[in-house]
Amino acid sequence: MSQLAVENGERTQRDLPRMTRREPSAFWKWVTYLVLIPLMAVWTLACGSLSLFCSLWDKSGRQQHSVAQAWAKGMLLLSGSRLTVVHPERLQRSGAAVYACNHLSYMDTPALFGTLPFQFRILANHYLFKYPAVGWHLTRSGQVPIDQSSLRSQIAGLTRGVKTLKDGMPILLFPDGSRSSDGHVRQFLSGAAFMAIKAQVPLVPLALIGTFELLPMHTYSLSPRPLLLVVGEAIDTVGMTTKNADELTQQLLKTISDMYYAYSPLDRPEQAPTNEAKIFA
Secondary structure, eight states, X not given: OOSEEOGGGOOOTTTSOOOOOXXXXXXXXXXXXXXXXXXXXXXXXXXHHHHXXXXXXXXXXXXXXXXXXXXXXXXXXXXXXXXXEESGGGGOOOXXXXXXXXXXXXXXXHHHHTTOOSOOEEEEEGGGGGSTTHHHHHHXXXXXXXXXXXXXXXXXXXXXXXXXXXXXXXXXXXXXXXXXXXXXXXXXXXXXXXXXXXXXXXXEEEEEESHHXXXXXXXXXXXXXXXXXXXXXXXXXXXXXXXXXXXXXXXXHHHHHHHHHHHOSSOOXXXXXXXXXXXXX
């Protein structure tokens, strides 16, 4: 990894204090508008085109995933933010698993693609597949679309995710379904638990800290800062049935919330705020 990893996961909260919030300076706003956004757009188009070219012969998706990782690391570099992984040894898994992470910002995807050290697929909103470059990569590299317009289409997307897991490929998704508008961890949907249970694979909690402050929702200027990715212990789903999905979802929410608020500059609310995803159910 190009990011700074915490060796053996032995550093504690005392070593990595809670982050602080700060508004982007006027200087960084102009740098973002005049330099970084154009560079990010060009880099995204270049990597999307290269990924499309590789897809002509790369049926496994390995080369396309490598291009996506290069894109993500370039985006983090341009953002001026370095990411530290807490408990990186928990990422050195083989085989399929569902990796579930809180969703804060458009920078979450580069942070995760540039950090996770294995090939995986994402469960992504279907509208992302319509974007130039990004959509090309998502379609040709075998990512899993999910249409949130109806319950039937949601189930169809989750079923495709289960098949991907049973084929041995890890899945990454955001169980809150949309970016947080205030930086807090929202209530989770049960899709991550459902897929992990149906495929009988581990559910791995991830807490991403700092990307909301780096690029909040509805803003277009970056505020560079250190980022953290905290990796939780895998939750075994062997023997569970879909009747356990809601209980497992609440366990996942608590685990990710515990990890997030240990380092976040925000104070933890008494109850997770209502989910903001525009979904049918």
